[in-house]
Amino acid sequence: MLQHRQGALALDVVFQITQPWTVLFGASGSGKTTVLKAIAGLLTPQRSRIVSHLADEPRILSDSARKVFLPPHLRPVRLGTQAATLFPHKTVRGNVAYGAAQAGPTLVEDALARFGLLERADDLPARLSGGQRQRVSLARAVVAAATLDGQGLLLLDEPFTGLGLAERDRMVLAVTDFLEPTKTPVLSVTHDIGEAFLLAAEVIRIADGRVIEQGPVATVLSAERERLLTQLNG
Numbered sequence: 001m002l003q004h005r006q007g008a009l010a011l012d013v014v015f016q017i018t019q020p021w022t023v024l025f026g027a028s029g030s031g032k033t034t035v036l037k038a039i040a041g042l043l044t045p046q047r048s049r050i051v052s053h054l055a056d057e058p059r060i061l062s063d064s065a066r067k068v069f070l071p072p073h074l075r076p077v078r079l080g081t082q083a084a085t086l087f088p089h090k091t092v093r094g095n096v097a098y099g100a101a102q103a104g105p106t107l108v109e110d111a112l113a114r115f116g117l118l119e120r121a122d123d124l125p126a127r128l129s130g131g132q133r134q135r136v137s138l139a140r141a142v143v144a145a146a147t148l149d150g151q152g153l154l155l156l157d158e159p160f161t162g163l164g165l166a167e168r169d170r171m172v173l174a175v176t177d178f179l180e181p182t183k184t185p186v187l188s189v190t191h192d193i194g195e196a197f198l199l200a201a202e203v204i205r206i207a208d209g210r211v212i213e214q215g216p217v218a219t220v221l222s223a224e225r226e227r228l229l230t231q232l233n234g
Contacts, residue, residue, distance in 0.1 A: 002038050003047040009034065011045075011209040017153070019202035021176070021186045023195075025221065026206035032189040035206075036155045038062070039187070040079045041072035052076055054185070055151045076152035080141030080159055084133035086125040093121040095136050100144045107143060114174040115139040131163060135171065142175055145184050154179065156188035160195060172198055193224050 004011045011031045024032040037043045039050055041061065050062040054076065061070050061077070078099075086095045096117070097108045112118045115135045125133055138159050145154035159175075160168040172195075179186065190196060196203055196217045203220040205213045213220050 001047070001049045002035065002045050004034065004038065004043070004045040006034060009209050011035070013206065013209070013211045015204050015211055015214055017185055017187055017202075019185070020183070021188070021199050021201040023199060023201040023203050023217070024187065024189045024206060025191065025196055025203050027191060030206045031209040032206055033157055036079065036157055036187070036189060039075075039153070040077050040155055041070060041075050042079075044069060052151075052153065054153065076148050077155060078141055078145040078148070078152060079155045080138055080157065082158040082161055084130070084137040086133055086136055086140075088125055091122050091124060092117055092128070092136050095125070096139045096143055098140060100140075100147045107146060111139045111143045111178060114178055115171070131167060134159075134162065138171060138175065142178050146179060146182050148182070148184065150182040150184055152184060154184055154186045156186060158189050158191075160190075160192075165194075168195070169198065193221055196221055197225065 001014045002011060009029065009031055011034055013031070013035060024035060026032055034043070038045050038048060039061070045062065045064065047064045048062045049065070052059045052061060059076065060068050061075050062068060087098065090098065093108065093112065096111055112121050115138065117135060117139060120128060120132060125136070128136065141154060141156065145152055160171055163171060175186070201217050203215065203217045204211055205220050
């Protein structure tokens with residue numbers, strides 16, 4: 001449960017994550033990124049109860065009624081943002097390994113290979129293209145999430161925006177394959193219908209700060225897909 005007012009947005013949502021990949025879908029300004037920030041602990045909601053059930057015992061991340069608020073670094077949550085914010089003084093390999101102290105070199109090298117970064121592993125971010133920096137940011141997030149051994153959640157804020165369709169498809173496959181051994185669930189944000197269908201995800205549709213529907217993508221977004229196809233064909 002999450003209630004929070006930020007500017008003109010009055011967020012009031014209740015949902016559960018039950019599938020390997022869940023998508024928060026909605027227009028810009030509907031509250032999607034605010035939800036991710038609240039789960040990650042980057043903002044303090046006015047009212048909330050956020051509980052992780054991924055470990056043997058439930059873990060309360062935030063409960064305003066009980067005055068519980070775990071700081072971000074203590075939460076079993078990892079966040080990949082839309083902006084590829086990398087450490088300029090660290091190499092690609094150093095950026096991918098950062099924040100995952102338990103990640104051995106094998107895990108890091110596997111991520112570099114899966115995300116097509118091995119040839120640039122010793123380069124600094126200044127030498128990378130925008131798409132390459134985005135892949136480094138994505139690889140860093142999945143490595144950090146994988147070290148939680150299936151007891152954590154990966155949050156991704158529009159991680160594939162700006163990538164070409166072929167590269168987007170490769171990155172989706174890279175993320176799902178990399179996280180499969182640990183069964184790490186993903187909650188991502190998008191307003192791209194094609195991306196939601198590609199992920200075959202559970203969809204939580206948000207409008208004006210409210211959850212208006214949750215279910216399989218083929219159910220929740222079927223009407224939108226038909227309208228998009230009609231526009232493309234017309």
